[in-house]
Amino acid sequence: MAEGTDSMATALKPAGEAPGLFRFNGIGTTMLGRFADAALAPAYFSILWVTLVWIPLIPCRIYLVSHPVDAKGKADTQMYRFHARIGRADLARLRPGSMGRLLWPSFFDGLAFIVAVVLGVTALAFAIMYVIDK
DSSP states (O other), X not given: OOGGGOOHHHXXXXXXXXXXXXXXXXXXEEEEEEEEOGGGTTOEEEEEEEEETTEEEEEEEEEXXXXXXXXXXXXXXXXXXXXXXXXXXXXXXXXXXXXXXXHHHHHHHHHHHHHHHHHHHHHHHHHHHHHHHO
16 A cells, blocks of 8 residues: 555554453553544544553553543543554554654653652651651
């Protein structure tokens, strides 16, 4: 297929069965990142990640997802509807810059967790030293 005739419709593949999303103490899989394409709203692209202590380690697959809406029109952001999947190369080619907008927020989530742990341990160490010095 010629480069000019590629479109999002041909790049999107059926999502198939929804992936299992489960984390215990930050270990497991979750959806991170959000790249909204106005032509596909309210759906958006998100990456399925394998995480270890809440730190995203392995990006598995990119999905086009949305959140189910209740009778009052409120989206349930704890649940996902999986509409389609797309390859990294296809998304990067069709929507330049989209991969960075998907990946960076995921890394910042992991970095924020690491910073919070380091600050918490540091504060605990200072508190222990304060008590010991009294």
